[in-house]
Amino acid sequence: MIRKLAFLLASPVALIAAGAMAESSYPNQDITIIVPYSAGGSGDTVSRIIADPLSKELGVNVNIVNRPGAGGEIGITEMANADPDGYTLGVFGYPDNFVIENTRDVGFNSDQDLEFLAQFDSTPMGIFAKPNAAYEDLDSLQAYASENPNALIIGESGALGLLSALAFESNLGVQLTEIRYGGGGDLMNAILGQHIDLASTSSMSHDPVVDGGGIPIAFAAAERMDMFPDVPTMRELGVDQVMEVGRVMVAPAGMSDEVRQVLTDALDAISTNEAMINTFLEAALPYNYLGYEAVNEKVEMSNQQFRTVIEANADQF
Structure with missing residues (x-):
């Protein structure tokens, strides 16, 4: 009886020890x-x-x-x-x-x-201009948008694309017209086909946009990207936006x-x-x-x- 009682008392301790051992051996599956x-x-x-x-x-x-x-x-x-x-x-x-x-x-x-x-x-978000746009940098874009409220159409796809476009509009103090696309491919066709004026999209769109004659305005990055060293960040241009x-x-x-x-x-x-x-x-x-x-x-x-x-x-x- 004494031996049986001792075993019963020890069993919970043994179980706890076994559990601790199993955790300490993580991962084991x-x-x-x-x-x-x-x-x-x-x-x-x-x-x-x-x-x-x-x-x-x-x-x-x-x-x-x-x-x-x-x-x-x-x-x-x-x-x-x-x-x-x-x-x-x-x-x-x-x-x-x-x-x-x-x-x-x-x-x-x-x-x-x-x-x-x-x-x-x-991967930072970026703002790109259509081919043959009347603005090629942030200053000229801001000036054009200020003189023509809601005239510039900015396309985006996905929640972050919309967030980036809205923040960009607010930070520049301008009024743009937003259009949402179902995917990045549709957005790319729209900007390169000059159906919209601007695109709010990933910096990874840089090469296809540039190859199609579009213009990278700025990236919402903490610092310049090694992959695209010629594109300024918004912070460099006085716009405190990192997305x-x-x-x-x-x-x-x-x-x-x-x-x-x-x-x-x-x-x-x-x-x-x-x-x-x-x-x-x-x-x-x-x-x-x-x-x-x-x-x-x-x-x-x-x-x-x-x-x-x-x-x-x-x-x-």
């Missing part, structure tokens, strides 16, 4: 990265570029699962509702999550349900400190992997790694900027 977009897009490409080096660093398979739909809402909701055990992660283009949850009724709250672990690339798409890795909120540390250490370790970085550049993705503290600082600062624009233009969404 495959990890899934949810991507809330179709295969082939930039978010999907980034996730696949980092999957192999992360798998080697952690010693387990890292698998990509695409969950497209509703502009990213379906996949991001699945990320937010997953178990916070470190075995389900997500990669998406920030600020898709913020725009979605602040412009529609969704099943997640980023502040409460997601934890940002790292950023891998950063970038950054592919980020997130985890469901609530993971243990130990699991978080393993993940962030692994991400920091692969961040200098030259082969991985070269793959980013080959894919025309500007590599810009931010670790745990830096990405959370960026998100907090950017959320404030986006919230201001959304609240001031609620009728546009």
Whole structure:
């Protein structure tokens, strides 16, 4: 009886110890990265570029699962509702999550349900002028728009394209007419076909716009891009606007400190992997790694900027 009682008393302790041991051996099974977009897009490409080096660093398979739909809402909701055990992660283009949850009724709250672990690339938004435009730089564009309120048509696609256009209009103190397109291809045809005067789109549109005779006015970047050194930033020109798409890795909120540390250490370790970085550049993705503290600082600062624009233009969404 005494031996049996001792065994019963010891069993909970043993179970706790076993649980702690299981956690300390993280990871000991495959990890899934949810991507809330179709295969082939930039978010999907980034996730696949980092999957192999992360798998080697952690010693387990890292698998990509695409969950497209509703502009990213379906996949991001699945990320937010997953178990916070470190075995389900997500990669998406920030600020898709913020725009979605602040412009529609969704099943997640980023502040409460997601934890940002790292950023891998950063693609600023840009303003481009049509071929043969009467303005070729920010000063002449601002002057023309001031003299001709609502005459200039600016096209955009996607929530961030609209945010960037609205912020640009507000920061310059001019009145533009916005037109929304269903995708980047339609927007590109419109600007190069001179059906619109300006386009608010990713800086990665630079080459096709320039090849088609269009003019890059400025990028909403923190600093000049190495890929396009001749294009000024808006900040350089006196417009305090920084709007970038950054592919980020997130985890469901609530993971243990130990699991978080393993993940962030692994991400920091692969961040200098030259082969991985070269793959980013080959894919025309500007590599810009931010670790745990830096990405959370960026998100907090950017959320404030986006919230201001959304609240001031609620009728546009």
